[in-house]
Amino acid sequence: MSAPQKQTFLVGNPLVEGDHPREIAFKQRLAAKAGQPGLFWMNGYKSNMEGDKAQCLDEWATENGAAFTRFDYSGHGVSGGDFLDGTISRWLAESLAVFDEKTDGPQIICGSSMGGWLALLLTRAHIAQVGLEKSRIKGLVLIAPAIDMTKVLMWDNFDEAAKAEMAETGIFRRPSAYDDGPYEITAKLIEDGKAHLLGDDLIETGCPVHILQGVKDDAVPWHSSVDLVARLARDDVKLTLVKDGDHRLSRPDDLKLLIRAVENLLER
Template sequence: MTAPHFHSTTEGRRIAYIRTMPEGDGANLPGIVFLGGFRSDMEGTKALWLEERARAEGRAFLRFDYSGHGQSSEDFLDGCIGDWASDAAQVIAAQAMGPQILVGSSMGGWISLLLARERPERVAGLVGIAAAPDFTEDSMWEGFSDKQRAEMEATGRVALPSDYSDEPYIITARLIEDGRRNLVLRSPLRLPFPVRLLHGTDDTDVPLTVPMRLISHAQAHDMRLTVMKGADHRFSAATDLHLIWSAVAEVTASLG
């Protein structure tokens, strides 16, 4: 495991990151930034594989942990979408040069869209992997039973079972409330750059209706969805990983 560097945000959070500097002809191409998912970290399969490919092609590459994730500071339960989007914006501004190709996995897809909305000049293109915009509202809150909503109101949190861990997900009222302030599918969303969305038919966390809704909602001139038969939410099988890099290459080529 490569030892990370740390970026201190204006709020005092310490964000762990690892940056690969460009070499050769790759230095003339936009850098690539990987944005991970909810409760994931920058040591995951997709992040490391993309870093390896970027390094092989001399491309700048940046991966990092949101606050409360991985090797960054803070407690996960204190975090929310707005905090994590701010973490991403600040570390990208400080550690990446010029417009970047954002590769967002699951929640990272939502974070990428927030960055594209707030700082479009820093985004050269976007690749969404099982992107999950607005999931705190449309998946979590809408999926709560009356009993769970009452529990949230009484205690400020609800425990949900996880398919990826023996420990349940603790969903806080702050996460839900802040998510409502950062929704991207309820107001105009302009994406003036190449966008590629990748989704699996066996994704049980984010239904295929989500990327379809995003395509219908966004104002974009070059936006495509590729559906991979048999791929699940992790999207980390060998064929999935090659498809991700193909999407990055396609976005790069579209930029001329």
């Protein structure tokens, strides 16, 4: 079956000052078989919907007749908007819009890095909208979830020079081993992130969760995923530590683990 074609739709709240409409790009494969949840993919920071993990899930969905939806946040990939305007609030609103408007029926959400944090925030917002019993989210696969990243992985790790640069210019350009250029981190991203911090609170998902985490991850420390397990309110939580795994977890064996995690959730 051929790859799904890119589609776009506008997201923006005219009642919120400065929230200009953005053209959000998404790709969707409709279900060929009824009776199983669709898959919903959420990218990481500065990533896009054409990455190895998203492509792997698309191939699995094709082979198994499952629905699959993926998209780019504004300022990412082929979506509209400026990356430097991005905030957790904005990217969460876009994620909710794609989930609410472009998916039907039960879904398993798969989120990588920042997408793992956003997946938990989306789940919380969805449950707040419809109630736990009516939630369409039937499972979560979180790959190196960057929980509270704007504080824990960014601001708290900035040295005084980085904080001074951000205070003076509104932006800090942090070198990255995973991108052609530096990570551009804005003061507004850091400030907005405070409203979405999960902190030490228990997290109610209403569904089983499987976390995949590389022990050699130099972006999200593996022990943060261990801590997350203790804070998930449900007992149905599984953590797979990949001893030689890095942050991306995109090697062939890593991708097999991802597919196995999805299949295990479907079996439950």
